[in-house]
Amino acid sequence: MGARRYALIGPGAVGLLYGGRLAAAGHELHIVGRSDVEHLRSRGLVLESSYGDVLLDTVSAFSDVRDVPEVDVVLVALKTTANRQLPELLAPFARRRTTIVMLQNGLGVEARAARAAPGATVLGGLCFVCALKVGPGHARHVDYGPITLAEHGASSVTEAVSAVADDLEAAGVEVTREADLFAARWRKLVWNIPYNGLSVLLDAGTDELMADTETRALVVDLMNDVADGARACGRPLSDGFIAQMLDMTDAMVPYRTSMKTDYDAGRPLELGAIYGAPVKTAASAGCRMQRVEFLWRALQFLDSRRNEPH
């Protein structure tokens, strides 16, 4: 397939990485942002990545999504804490042949996108990546990078999945094509739920959490809760999956999770998508994930206390 037209909503580290690679591979790229728009237009985009560095002198950028030209694919790389804006941001793509790819964490984000843009094709894009934003229009890809793609509401690898996967692969990104988005989302939560929350609650990196006997056991307890939730939702984990996650984390460079980064920067935490939605979804399937709920409640307290005036 030849060059296609992409829009990127949310020029953070993740968005600049995948959007930058797609632009470098010859696709049209329009970025929707807020404070970075002027910088993107005048100074362009810089990506440092093992997939290949990207330098664009200028970028097509917009403050208002309604100004974006017709596109084939929309990449949504906002934090989920901004998802109340989805109805407004995705309305222009409703009732068209647009593919919307949710490059976000957590559960239920594709359903929100589908409600915001009826008639669009909605994919989940699960990013296994360490990247950070250095400044406006400037991202550094630190480690990992693969994306798992699956279509919301489908039960097979669809044409829309294949088309975006082909584009990303041609741009140097490793892609896994999945039939079952819900199962893929639960699998990703097995990592996100323990490490993101505990890193904030205990002010600890992944290496510290793994080195201490008690917190390592706590990580496993939380993973077992997620496994129970996944099973109750008809998506049991494969044997040995938890052990794989632990091995992978042991082998990782010491890592400050994205939630810890958000917390330290005073940004709101992605609690609804990563904790609230899984807890509620499992509960409605008859499974109470008690320890995940504990962590969620504690994090809500920390998040809300920080945002109160002192």
Add this chain to the structure above:
Amino acid sequence: MGARRYALIGPGAVGLLYGGRLAAAGHELHIVGRSDVEHLRSRGLVLESSYGDVLLDTVSAFSDVRDVPEVDVVLVALKTTANRQLPELLAPFARRRTTIVMLQNGLGVEARAARAAPGATVLGGLCFVCALKVGPGHARHVDYGPITLAEHGASSVTEAVSAVADDLEAAGVEVTREADLFAARWRKLVWNIPYNGLSVLLDAGTDELMADTETRALVVDLMNDVADGARACGRPLSDGFIAQMLDMTDAMVPYRTSMKTDYDAGRPLELGAIYGAPVKTAASAGCRMQRVEFLWRALQFLDSRRNEPH
């Protein structure tokens, strides 16, 4: 009954309060301490209490428990973190007609005392008190103060319980005489387990924990875990007990728990008695208190990290 002979091991806030009141009521008092011994001998004891202030110009004090004269009752008011010293500290009272009263928190402390002093009569003394140590030999009684007394291994209110209870009441202290120590210990854990641990984990006072919807729900979840543990151990809580504890805490002045005070002062936390023993005791009765275990693990991490060299 006339004047009796008391020894106090551990001249902290709680020990000075009850020991001081007993001395003021005419009982003989010998204190076993460490750094405070010289001060107690030369400068005496000061207690500020609504039960009646106490000023003693000099106190009989010892560094070595083997130097203490024969006594009728030994009050143990050490932190449970010092309980590995019990065999040495209580050995002199074995095989005598001594009553040992454990003025400590948590589960299982009387069994440890009984093993350390075979032949002695061991009581639990559950202190519902806010008190603080102002300096060597100087305590301030801030609020509450009642003691619940029960004999280890008994199933009725024993003579030993009555004798100590009478002495304390004559000294101005409110006392509840209990037949079932194990049941009384579980009831006290309903308060200690949520508030002590969450105050450390979330750096919050009881008032903050009660005011926030999420942490209030977390307190209730933890209390329900303790209720499950108590029931599994054949000591079900009475109907409405949890609601009573919540009401009482709502009515309390904002309170920094003793564990939070220890944490902020860099002292080791009483985790074994307040968390470890209840978790293990409930587990051996077939009940896994998942949320209490979560809190225990997290606190062990915080406690051990603080004690590591940096």
